[in-house]
Amino acid sequence: MAILSGLSIVECAAxxxxxxxxxxxxxxxxxxxxxxxxxxxxxxxxxxxxxxxxSLYWAGLNKGKKSVRIDIRRPEGRELAQALITAPxxxxxxxxxxxxxxxxxxxxxxCRRRADLVMVNILGxxxxxxxxxxxVNCAVGFPLATxxxxxxxxxxxxxxxxxxxxxxxxxxxxxxxxxxxxxHGRGQRLRIALSDVALAVVADMGLLAEVxxxxxxxxxxxxxxxxxxxxxxxxxxxxxxxxxAVSTGQWQALVRATGQEGPLSALASARGLDxxxxxxxxxxxxxxxxxxxxxxxxxxxxxAGRALDAARACWGPYQRFEQLLAEDPRCSxxxxxxxxxDHPGIxxxxxxGSPIDCSACPPVPPAAGPVPGQDTDAVLADLLGLGTAxxxxxxxxxxxxxxxx
Amino acid sequence: MAILSGLSIVECAAxxxxxxxxxxxxxxxxxxxxxxxxxxxxxxxxxxxxxxxxSLYWAGLNKGKKSVRIDIRRPEGRELAQALITAPxxxxxxxxxxxxxxxxxxxxxxCRRRADLVMVNILGxxxxxxxxxxxVNCAVGFPLATxxxxxxxxxxxxxxxxxxxxxxxxxxxxxxxxxxxxxHGRGQRLRIALSDVALAVVADMGLLAEVxxxxxxxxxxxxxxxxxxxxxxxxxxxxxxxxxAVSTGQWQALVRATGQEGPLSALASARGLDxxxxxxxxxxxxxxxxxxxxxxxxxxxxxAGRALDAARACWGPYQRFEQLLAEDPRCSxxxxxxxxxDHPGIxxxxxxGSPIDCSACPPVPPAAGPVPGQDTDAVLADLLGLGTAxxxxxxxxxxxxxxxx
Numbered sequence: 001m002a003i004l005s006g007l008s009i010v011e012c013a014a015x016x017x018x019x020x021x022x023x024x025x026x027x028x029x030x031x032x033x034x035x036x037x038x039x040x041x042x043x044x045x046x047x048x049x050x051x052x053x054x055s056l057y058w059a060g061l062n063k064g065k066k067s068v069r070i071d072i073r074r075p076e077g078r079e080l081a082q083a084l085i086t087a088p089x090x091x092x093x094x095x096x097x098x099x100x101x102x103x104x105x106x107x108x109x110x111c112r113r114r115a116d117l118v119m120v121n122i123l124g125x126x127x128x129x130x131x132x133x134x135x136v137n138c139a140v141g142f143p144l145a146t147x148x149x150x151x152x153x154x155x156x157x158x159x160x161x162x163x164x165x166x167x168x169x170x171x172x173x174x175x176x177x178x179x180x181x182x183x184h185g186r187g188q189r190l191r192i193a194l195s196d197v198a199l200a201v202v203a204d205m206g207l208l209a210e211v212x213x214x215x216x217x218x219x220x221x222x223x224x225x226x227x228x229x230x231x232x233x234x235x236x237x238x239x240x241x242x243x244x245a246v247s248t249g250q251w252q253a254l255v256r257a258t259g260q261e262g263p264l265s266a267l268a269s270a271r272g273l274d275x276x277x278x279x280x281x282x283x284x285x286x287x288x289x290x291x292x293x294x295x296x297x298x299x300x301x302x303x304a305g306r307a308l309d310a311a312r313a314c315w316g317p318y319q320r321f322e323q324l325l326a327e328d329p330r331c332s333x334x335x336x337x338x339x340x341x342d343h344p345g346i347x348x349x350x351x352x353g354s355p356i357d358c359s360a361c362p363p364v365p366p367a368a369g370p371v372p373g374q375d376t377d378a379v380l381a382d383l384l385g386l387g388t389a390x391x392x393x394x395x396x397x398x399x400x401x402x403x404x405x
Numbered sequence: 406m407a408i409l410s411g412l413s414i415v416e417c418a419a420x421x422x423x424x425x426x427x428x429x430x431x432x433x434x435x436x437x438x439x440x441x442x443x444x445x446x447x448x449x450x451x452x453x454x455x456x457x458x459x460s461l462y463w464a465g466l467n468k469g470k471k472s473v474r475i476d477i478r479r480p481e482g483r484e485l486a487q488a489l490i491t492a493p494x495x496x497x498x499x500x501x502x503x504x505x506x507x508x509x510x511x512x513x514x515x516c517r518r519r520a521d522l523v524m525v526n527i528l529g530x531x532x533x534x535x536x537x538x539x540x541v542n543c544a545v546g547f548p549l550a551t552x553x554x555x556x557x558x559x560x561x562x563x564x565x566x567x568x569x570x571x572x573x574x575x576x577x578x579x580x581x582x583x584x585x586x587x588x589h590g591r592g593q594r595l596r597i598a599l600s601d602v603a604l605a606v607v608a609d610m611g612l613l614a615e616v617x618x619x620x621x622x623x624x625x626x627x628x629x630x631x632x633x634x635x636x637x638x639x640x641x642x643x644x645x646x647x648x649x650a651v652s653t654g655q656w657q658a659l660v661r662a663t664g665q666e667g668p669l670s671a672l673a674s675a676r677g678l679d680x681x682x683x684x685x686x687x688x689x690x691x692x693x694x695x696x697x698x699x700x701x702x703x704x705x706x707x708x709a710g711r712a713l714d715a716a717r718a719c720w721g722p723y724q725r726f727e728q729l730l731a732e733d734p735r736c737s738x739x740x741x742x743x744x745x746x747d748h749p750g751i752x753x754x755x756x757x758g759s760p761i762d763c764s765a766c767p768p769v770p771p772a773a774g775p776v777p778g779q780d781t782d783a784v785l786a787d788l789l790g791l792g793t794a795x796x797x798x799x800x801x802x803x804x805x806x807x808x809x810x
Contacts, residue, residue: 001589003581003582003584003585003593004581004584004585006588015651020609023609024577042652045682045683045684046632046633046651047631047632047633047683047684047687048611048612048614048615048619048623048632049684050619051619055611056614056615056618056619057610057611057632059611059614060609060610060614061609063609107764125735126735126740126741126742130655130717130719131719131721132635132649132651134630134635134647134721135647135648135649135719135720135721136721137721138645138646138647138722138723139721139723139724139733139735140724140729141724141725141726141728141729142562142563143628143723144723144724144725145725145726146560146561146562146563147552147560148558153553153628154628154637154645155551155552155560155628156551156627156628156637156647157547157551157562157564157566158547158550158551158623158631159547159562159566159606159610161562161564161566161569161570164566164570164606165566165569165570165573166760168570168573168574168577169429169573169760169761171577172429172430172573172576172577172580172761173761173763175577175580175581175584176408176409176433176580176761177408177763178584179408179409179580179583179584180408180409180765180766182584182587183411184406186765187765188408188763188764188765188766189763189764190761190762190763190764191761191762191764192760192761192762193760195735196735196740196742196760197760199735199736199742199743200742200757200759200760201564201569202726202729202736203465203755203756203757204425204428204465204466204468204757205462205465205466205564206453206460206461206462206464206465207453207726208726208729208730208736208754208755209453209461209464209751210453210726211726211727211730212730212752212754212755213455213751213752214453214455214456214461217725217726217727218453218563218726221563223548223558223559223560223561225539226452226563227451227452227453227462228452230537230539232543232559232561240543241543242539242540242542242561243540244537244539244540246420246451246537247447250535277450278450278451279450279452279454282452312535314535314536314537314540315540316536316539316540316541316542316543316544317543317544318543318544318548318549318559319544319545319546319549320546320549320550320622321546321550321607321613321615321616321622321623322616322622323546324544324545324546324607324613325613325616325617328544330530330531330544330600330601330604331607331613335531335601335604336531337531337601337604337605338608346618347617349613349614349617349618350608350613350617351608352604352605352608352609353605354605355571355574355597355598355601355602355604355605356574356577356578356581356595356596356597357531357595357596358578358582358593358594358595359512359593359594359595359596360585360591360592360593361585361593
């Protein structure tokens, strides 16, 4: 039995944070029911798309879920969607959305149908105004602290990190509220603003404290790890790798691997530094990097990696996405995280399950995303007890639809 | 009553993913007990630090937790730590660590003390080898896809995003396993590799599919949002802002705000594009940006922002951390996320609570991090029933310690 077996969660969501939240729960065995508008959701064609226009993004973020197509522009469709969200039964009445919770998604209106509803609502800002990952990220400081020293243009991240942290936070919130409901009998609404998720992380990392307590501001450090030693080096075969010496053990391993004990001791003596201290390593980062660079420049990526591994140093190769697929055994079916799965209309591709490996529960096999509407009749029959005649009537009136042709 | 009231979780952890996992649960009202080595943990001096050497990083990531100092180098100390991890009682026997689960942290050994233990173990790689955020990030493709088009040096992220996603995943895992134990009576070990967390996200975003299905590789797009329209603009007062037009509504709002309907229509006609389609906007991103740039360049950040808000466009200012604190009301006590909290030995600073706002449960007030060892006697008395004489003996033998002077 999967670890979240028995949970049935309804989702009205688009883009990343909402779909990723339920996706994380689906990969642990929760039953996830997407309500998809008949005309297609706002992110149904989000890039990257295949030559035939199918969204690889949508397929990835919605894999392993069910999809019900409902015309939510009409009252009868909205009524049906509300009935699904508030369907009776244990393990139901759980709802995640990153749409504005107004109109037919109003929490109080939904609670009138099921008083113990758990509703997780992801917002842009706490006041309900819009914000996306990219418009939050620019505001919380990182783009102006990223990239080469001396440059002053902001550098946007490509990974929408706040969306993913926010989505995983929403998954945590749902389980916390389901536990509370089980113990105390009460449901609730949980609101999570994307900008609050980012601000909490900035505070946790000490970046606000650095300004408030130290009167300092984090400067750009290029590819150096702040407050320790770590940076990228070029190898003789035109590749590049990252080494990290955050702990004393990692530092000693790096020194051992590269055989630079002598020059590094001389550097430390000349400057009065103790390089076993992370702060001293950080202060001398450019000199250390200059001492180590020739060692890397004289070796291929593969040879340098073998020597670093032998010394138990911490490092990683830089890889483009293509190289990640071609070269890294972690990114292949050899890793139990992955399986090659056929996605209807798209093709067979490496598909991830949950990164959580549970010793007492079998893993949920990686699955394809749904064809929108593929589960319409089955879900309405199961959750709401609709019979053949009722379903036929809803189809006739265009309130619901099966899979698009 | 807080939403996670009644949960008591023991933590042996350092750096980010482990402490952030328990921190997220602490902010929802779980009782978190850190076991800190008497001589100080590996991250106790991680930068940024105050002038007096106190780590603002450690304080931020461990706020609202309890700390017990134990000499875990000696068998008697390890025995005591194991007893805490496996203490009897409902809501106990919950353990999170990002240390190697060997020796006294071996899962089977711990299970012999409490058969239904839930243990979340964060790893670098699934095979147990070391990996840090920075050595994972280089491998999963983003640094070579980040930064200005035409540049080919990797750009490391400054936000250790994988650590935070992984930490939040660990919080989700703990609640999933606690639910399973409550329903089925069985504990388990949950292993989460940092590299698997990253690989799953890369797959979910369609970045592997882009290579496998489309035979393409994501190229650098500078500060442009991939697959839609969004980029940064300079304003007349030397500031910069980010606009995002991912949805049709956001695009129309941006066009309305900047009054560029005419030139943009002409551009669309000339190139045979439909700019209401996200892919067409992405293809014409440089031309669109060039048409819009003069509007921004003629206005201050504040004036441009007002016009964008009036049209309900989606945007955000670029802010350094100092500007975030000085200018953004979301990053102030006006936001219920925050409170100004006195951190002993550090000072008063803006401190974040949980970004999850629960309608049925009061928020847990933001709290300072512990002084290591401040809860040693109280926790050992509470969880293990040790009396005054036993505690005194442990202190005398140097097995435990109270707060460092």
